Amino acid sequence: MQNIIKSILEEVDAMLSGHFIPYYKVAIGLAAIIALIFSLVLSHGSVFEGKIAVIDLDGSKYSTELISKINTSPYIQVSEVIRAPVNPITLVSHDRNLGVLYIPKGLEKSLKRGDQSVNLGYFVDDTNDAQNAKILPSLNEYIPELGAEISVNRVSALGLGKESTEATLVPMQLKSRYMFNPASASTISTIIYFVYFFSSLTYGLTSLMIVGRLKVTGLWNSVMERGPLALMARTIPYALFYTTGLTLIGAILVIFGQLRFEGNYFAYVPSIFMTGLAFGWLGFLLSWNTKNPGEGASRMIFLVPPGFIMGGSTMAVGLLPLWAYYTSYAFPLVWLFRFFRDFAMRGRTLVDMFATYGAYIIYLTIIAAIVMAVYFHAQKSYTQNEAVKNC
Incomplete structure (x- = not known):
């Protein structure tokens, strides 16, 4: 537990040092800016006039x-x-x-x-x-x-x-009714997806640079000594700020009547935090062999954009082949968009979402197991190298 706490505090110090991305500012500031800009630019979700x-x-x-x-x-x-x-x-x-x-x-x-x-x-x-x-x-x-x-x-x-x-x-007529967004409000669809996307981009960049930063600053040896849980715990402060930023902006949009949220937001919040953990742990896997932060950042294309494209924000999910639909759940943003649509737009309850939460927990458990397997493999090599040096 002491190693876990030390790792978390080191990440907080890195955020506050001024030498790396000040994520505690970016998490809230970027979400607010994107929400404001796109609310002004995209006043509707469809073409009027x-x-x-x-x-x-x-x-x-x-x-x-x-x-x-x-x-x-x-x-x-x-x-x-x-x-x-x-x-x-x-x-x-x-x-x-x-x-x-x-x-x-x-x-x-x-x-x-x-x-x-x-x-x-x-x-x-x-x-x-x-x-x-x-x-x-x-x-x-x-x-x-x-x-x-x-x-x-x-x-x-x-x-x-x-x-x-x-x-x-006219013996028969078809009358249609829009269930979730009858006014075609862009905030409910396009704008909120952009807020989530750009917030995830900054967090993804930050998580992809952690491994390279630890190696450049000489902390990688301590990482190999503290254990895998201490390493994975480094994502907790970022996931908390990620959750805080999206929650704060979402609350402001709801209060001022710009965003419709039918379900219980407190039941929805855990999904944001879990997505933050998933981004962080996948960032470790994608950047494990990197030697500097810049090399890790270059792998962003594999972390966030696929989830944005395949998560139902830019195209209908029904267009995907069955294999592509299931493969899309390898990306955390797909899960978050699914939770948002069910909780915010369809008004599903926590009981209704138990199965989805259970599947998401299994997903996180698999990622954590892979991170631990990679960690122990690297720790074994590290231990052998240290033994050779001591000889």
């Missing part, structure tokens, strides 16, 4: 009314209406518009006669599919409804009531 151009070859009263009604959607803004044939590529170049709606000639006449279906076209700028995520569903919903208004009036002349007419034209 997405600009589209309209090529209106019909030029009728109905096509004008149709354009006006489409423009009322919160996700769509008609930026320009062109009455002549134009190459749609020119209208989306330089991010001028997100897409182009094409209204064919004879639209109004065809609808009033009812002799054939009329197809409107939408040219999608799919250089970034996410930009049209709300525009396409909105158009797919509005166009049939607006077209049905004319058909309802015509069919109702047959003597059917309005409800019967609607049932005849």
Whole structure:
């Protein structure tokens, strides 16, 4: 126990010395800065008032009314209406518009006669599919409804009531409801993921440089003498500041109504601390053979970014093949994102999360066992070298 306490105090002294990363400041400061900047830059989780151009070859009263009604959607803004044939590529170049709606000639006449279906076209700028995520569903919903208004009036002349007419034209409808983020608030999704990502980056860099720093400063020999638990305990102060920083910023966002957290935060906090331990211990494994802090920092690409990419923050988890889905749990950030979604967004209770916590404990136990195995192997070599020197 004395060796463990000494190791922890040495890491605290290193943070306060001014010669290494002052993580006690970075853990809170960086999280606050990222939350503030991205809250200002990303006000929504989806594109609102997405600009589209309209090529209106019909030029009728109905096509004008149709354009006006489409423009009322919160996700769509008609930026320009062109009455002549134009190459749609020119209208989306330089991010001028997100897409182009094409209204064919004879639209109004065809609808009033009812002799054939009329197809409107939408040219999608799919250089970034996410930009049209709300525009396409909105158009797919509005166009049939607006077209049905004319058909309802015509069919109702047959003597059917309005409800019967609607049932005849549209026998089934799909009504959707967003369960966890109906307002598409960016803080609940994008911003909080960025806060976690950048906070994990700084902590990952710090943990990857510990082994190199111990070797450069001449403390590696004492590490080999104190035992593996003393080495792993060096991550505790960093994990505590990591937990404090994310908790403090999360609390501020919740208090000011910027972040929705449905579950019990105290039941969620252990997962942050456990993630801090996992980052630290994996950092030891990745940097075990490094000789200086810079060499350890260069291995960051293997620690934090994979978890950010595969954890459901940048792409849907369902897109991953089954083998990739299970492999993703080798990265601590994947676990933390899963805990956050279940506790914060879905409002799961501690009892509901017992199984996940149990799996996470097994994960940490495996990492700890590997660290101890590597440590004892290195300690054996160290002991043999010391015996040779003494001879």
